[in-house]
Amino acid sequence: MKGTAKIKALSALFAVTMLSATSITYMQTVKAEDGLKDDGLPNGISKVMVKPATNDGPLDEIFSGWHFRSKETKNLQKDDFENPGYLWVEQGEELWATKDGSEGKSCKSCHNDAAKTMKGVGAEMPKWNAKLKRPLTLEQRINTCRTESMGAKEWKWESSQMLSMTAFVRNLSRGMPMNVQADGPMKPWVEKGKKIYYTRVGQLNMSCSNCHEDNYGKYIRADHLSQGQSNGFPTYRLKWQKLGSLHRRFKGCMKNIRATPYKPGSDEFVALEIYLSQRGKGLEIETPAVRN
Amino acid sequence: MAKSKPRVKAPKKASKGDIVTIKTLISHIMETGLRKNKKTGKIIPRRIINKFQAKFEGTEIFSVDLDPAISANPFFQFSMKAEKSGEFEFIWTDDNGEVYSKKSKLTVS
Amino acid sequence: MKDLSRREVLALGSTAAAAALFINPLTAHAETDLAKDLMKKFTGGKAATAGKIKLEMPEIAENGNTVPLSFTVESPMTKKDYVKRVIIIAGGNPRPEVATFNFSHLSGVAKASSRMRLAKTQNVIAVAELSDGSFHMAKTEVKVTIGGCGG
Numbered sequence: 001m002k003g004t005a006k007i008k009a010l011s012a013l014f015a016v017t018m019l020s021a022t023s024i025t026y027m028q029t030v031k032a033e034d035g036l037k038d039d040g041l042p043n044g045i046s047k048v049m050v051k052p053a054t055n056d057g058p059l060d061e062i063f064s065g066w067h068f069r070s071k072e073t074k075n076l077q078k079d080d081f082e083n084p085g086y087l088w089v090e091q092g093e094e095l096w097a098t099k100d101g102s103e104g105k106s107c108k109s110c111h112n113d114a115a116k117t118m119k120g121v122g123a124e125m126p127k128w129n130a131k132l133k134r135p136l137t138l139e140q141r142i143n144t145c146r147t148e149s150m151g152a153k154e155w156k157w158e159s160s161q162m163l164s165m166t167a168f169v170r171n172l173s174r175g176m177p178m179n180v181q182a183d184g185p186m187k188p189w190v191e192k193g194k195k196i197y198y199t200r201v202g203q204l205n206m207s208c209s210n211c212h213e214d215n216y217g218k219y220i221r222a223d224h225l226s227q228g229q230s231n232g233f234p235t236y237r238l239k240w241q242k243l244g245s246l247h248r249r250f251k252g253c254m255k256n257i258r259a260t261p262y263k264p265g266s267d268e269f270v271a272l273e274i275y276l277s278q279r280g281k282g283l284e285i286e287t288p289a290v291r292n
Numbered sequence: 293m294a295k296s297k298p299r300v301k302a303p304k305k306a307s308k309g310d311i312v313t314i315k316t317l318i319s320h321i322m323e324t325g326l327r328k329n330k331k332t333g334k335i336i337p338r339r340i341i342n343k344f345q346a347k348f349e350g351t352e353i354f355s356v357d358l359d360p361a362i363s364a365n366p367f368f369q370f371s372m373k374a375e376k377s378g379e380f381e382f383i384w385t386d387d388n389g390e391v392y393s394k395k396s397k398l399t400v401s
Numbered sequence: 402m403k404d405l406s407r408r409e410v411l412a413l414g415s416t417a418a419a420a421a422l423f424i425n426p427l428t429a430h431a432e433t434d435l436a437k438d439l440m441k442k443f444t445g446g447k448a449a450t451a452g453k454i455k456l457e458m459p460e461i462a463e464n465g466n467t468v469p470l471s472f473t474v475e476s477p478m479t480k481k482d483y484v485k486r487v488i489i490i491a492g493g494n495p496r497p498e499v500a501t502f503n504f505s506h507l508s509g510v511a512k513a514s515s516r517m518r519l520a521k522t523q524n525v526i527a528v529a530e531l532s533d534g535s536f537h538m539a540k541t542e543v544k545v546t547i548g549g550c551g552g
Contacts, residue, residue: 356500
């Protein structure tokens with residue numbers, strides 16, 4: 001066995017051991033009553049909340065990932081100036097008015113003042129698109145505009161431009177509750193996402209729910225497991241040292257459990273995003289959040 | 293991010309003798325020069341902001357010599373004693389020779 | 402409550418690490434040669450006394466890529482008596498130098514904050530050079546956690 005292969009195999013074995021039921025029981029559980037509750041962000045966003053009646057997910061209480069982070073990480077998000085995620089929001093604001101493509105248009109040419117026209121839009125994505133007969137994530141909606149109205153090239157999912165634009169638009173809904181349509185034509189997508197959420201995959205044979213539903217509030221090695229909510233995306237992760245999309249995070253989770261990740265923008269990830277937005281219905285948008 | 297963009301938060305007004313706090317942030321990858329390209333195995337060349345300077349009316353009030361251990365998107369918070377009205381100038385120097393700067397006015401009464 | 406849970410986490414990792422929490426951070430780790438050499442270069446071989454400078458960093462960093470740091474040096478910050486510069490040293494990193502902060506009497510106070518990278522659990526050292534030629538230092542241990550969820 002080659003050196004690296006051996007190390008990989010060993011670390012996989014180690015991970016399996018660490019993830020086994022015994023080690024999880026030894027871990028400290030921090031639930032709302034002893035630590036997760038705090039005053040939320042200074043602007044009143046993401047105080048802990050009891051699940052709203054409109055949310056029919058399995059969790060009794062829903063928490064933003066904010067509550068699971070350390071004081072220092074929270075401090076990075078508390079102050080909008082110190083939050084490095086705003087570098088992307090500001091670039092997005094610039095791009096909003098930048099002409100691109102064969103039609104000589106910018107986003108602003110059609111949608112005018114984003115502060116008025118885009119407020120609330122980010123809270124409802126992914127949204128059903130009647131013309132295309134499918135839901136579109138914010139990224140996909142932006143690219144539809146680019147190719148169909150602007151005559152411009154699509155932006156890549158994780159490109160600096162796409163992250164900036166999605167951060168800018170989602171930020172305009174900051175403080176508003178996530179409110180994604182789940183009935184009608186969206187229903188099969190919610191179901192598809194739910195199936196993915198509960199299906200065990202990868203070498204570690206784990207599903208999303210194993211960490212984020214069964215064991216949130218506990219530690220997996222040194223990581224404080226959150227409910228895996230999507231209200232802070234795109235998010236500035238300390239690990240990434242930049243902003244990143246929700247689908248990038250999905251990919252990371254899947255790699256952690258040694259599964260072959262779906263592609264960002266794939267129907268699987270779109271369905272999972274819809275299902276997650278449904279699970280977190282009522283949580284306030286924090287974009288750009290700061291996480292570890 | 294395509295081009296480095298500075299952000300500055302400095303007060304516009306102060307009373308004489310006040311200690312004012314300034315915060316700055318700039319988008320920059322701060323490539324350490326120690327990482328390898330996973331595909332080619334070659335070292336990714338170092339590219340960092342190596343110097344940050346804060347001047348007031350042309351005189352340096354505070355500066356930092358940065359090494360690659362400063363995090364991506366460098367953030368600095370520091371202070372100045374407000375004695376007179378004038379203009380701040382903040383300057384970041386990149387390893388590649390590029391210089392980014394931003395100005396801000398302060399009125400002292 | 403949060404502190405308790407953090408300690409529990411460490412207890413999981415290794416008893417040694419958990420024990421270190423209760424030991425004075427000044428004695429917890431020996432300085433690396435890299436850190437010693439850089440300090441010597443900065444002070445020109447002069448000894449730096451402990452005190453006068455306060456270095457604030459988290460006890461545990463959630464991720465080593467972005468660790469907040471701030472320091473304050475006691476000084477009247479006048480033309481005659483001020484802090485010239487402060488160096489931050491991380492001896493456990495592949496390269497120990499982090500940054501050098503240069504002050505002047507115009508700074509008003511010798512106080513600054515930034516964010517730094519830490520490759521592993523280690524002592525971070527701050528050394529201040531005053532206008533009278535004296536050197537003062539502070540040291541703090543930061544534990545860098547290795548999470549289960551790289552992603």
